[in-house]
Amino acid sequence: MKKVEIMNTESIVRKIAAEHGLRKKGNRFTGPCPECGGSKTSDKFSILLDGGFKCYACNFRGDIITWLRKRESMNCPDAHDYAGRDCRQKDSCPAAAHCRLGNGSAPATKRRPAYRRPSRPRQEEEVQQTLPMVEPQYPKAVWVSWADALVQKAHEKLLETPEQLAYLASRGIDAEAVDRFSLGWLSHQQQVLKNKIGLPVDEGKDKLWVPEGLLIPIFDQSGSLHRIRIRRSPEARAKFLPNLKYNWMRGAGNMPMALVPEGKIRGAVIVEAELDAMAVASAHVDVAAIAVGSLGSGVDPELDQLLEQAPVVLVALDAEDKAEKVADMWKEKYRHAKYYKTTIGKDPGEMFAAGGDLHAWIERGLPLQPSRPRSTPAPVPKQDEAFLPARKLNRGGGGAQIIEPSAKASIDSDVACPQPEKIKGPVVPSNSKSFSMTLPNGTVIYVVPSKDKEWQELTDQGLPVFTAYEIDKLGAAVSTMNDEERLKAATAAINIKTVFGGYISRGEAIEAGEDGGDPCTQDGPEKPQSAVRL
Structure with missing residues (x-):
């Protein structure tokens, strides 16, 4: 009889778990509470295979009989029959004289009621409407002392664990960064007495669990250890608690x-x-x-x-x-x-x-970095003034330049440019990726293989973007100039790109967005009628 009772109860529990989206953890199922709700990631409700359950939020609790009576709307005798259990209170129950399971002979009713109270739908985690402000909390000195020693020991262990160093390097964190950020590795889990690190003993548990995995220390702006977060390894998660990827160490601060x-x-x-x-x-x-x-x-x-x-x-x-x-x-x-x-x-x-x-x-x-600090903003030049350096370039052997202006961003006339040999740069093959170049004065230019979608996106942002063809074209244009003329011409090229955008083809600058052709595949477009000859 006892075996049948357990089997029936366990079947009911598994059905409850399936209906309410509960997750199996050992000999229990956890998840959002069917009574008070919760997000799908919640684990505040727990029900054992023997039918005992409890919600740690609303305190909805009891055994399988309580569940069937409150959640399935069964009366007491039907709940016992459904669970395959004998009534343990038939001699002391006030209704024993009128109950068919007690001393009376009340007729049996239908095992399952026609009406069943619906479960409260699980509440999806709502996104907050305003960015929350964190009130800083700081760890106790005794916790910091213990945590500092743990970080140091874990860091030394990580330096001896090549597979973890290789993983970090594959994510953009090289050996220098590992040392800079004091990352560590805990090869096995451990426990520490709570009262030794300033933590209270709650629920009868006097030890703090420290899982194995990658130890990530977080320091405040003064350089003091503030928090510890541990990224559990896949091997550790495969053993138990598979959904717990990160673990914040208790007793720490709360700042990011x-x-x-x-x-x-x-x-x-x-x-x-x-x-x-x-x-x-x-x-x-x-x-x-x-x-x-x-x-x-x-x-x-x-x-x-x-x-x-x-x-x-x-x-x-x-x-x-x-x-x-x-x-x-x-x-x-x-x-x-x-x-x-x-x-x-x-x-x-x-x-x-x-x-x-x-x-x-x-x-x-990021915004473009100026070559030197300026106390007052540079004025936006008139169109004729903006093209004066271009005229100088044309007289220096660059050929007739046709430029069509389009209002972009304000020009930075104080942005200096390096010597022309720095601007020439390598000619990028048509099948290579784009890249950025930081010039000696701090100015960043972008080089793309051809006039493509990425060229258009960067141009729309008002950034100085050049195709490989343009870099080669500008290099040839300044080849006959003296140093002063080359400097002005180079500055003009970057300024024109920043303010007006455009694409240089056969000595022409075509407004961004028009079909200017690709010099890597064709001769280029015809001169637009709206262009201005300088």
């Missing part, structure tokens, strides 16, 4: 990782994972890399001030369905923020692993 270089920054990049922030910081030394941990996380006041002062905030959250909606919160908070997806993969680490150029991707999202 902020990797901020010394001096003035050119922008900030917002990512989710700390490893992605490290890859960004390793790829570009002039940006702050911020790892918020998850889509719903916010910023602390100190970080908020940093982002307010940054020239641009690139919101590069993982490319998922909700990421763009969350990016709207960042754009609402910071007017100079923009959603900035990776061109390959869902995050910077995946982009690097797939062969993407993280530095070039970041650089495209």
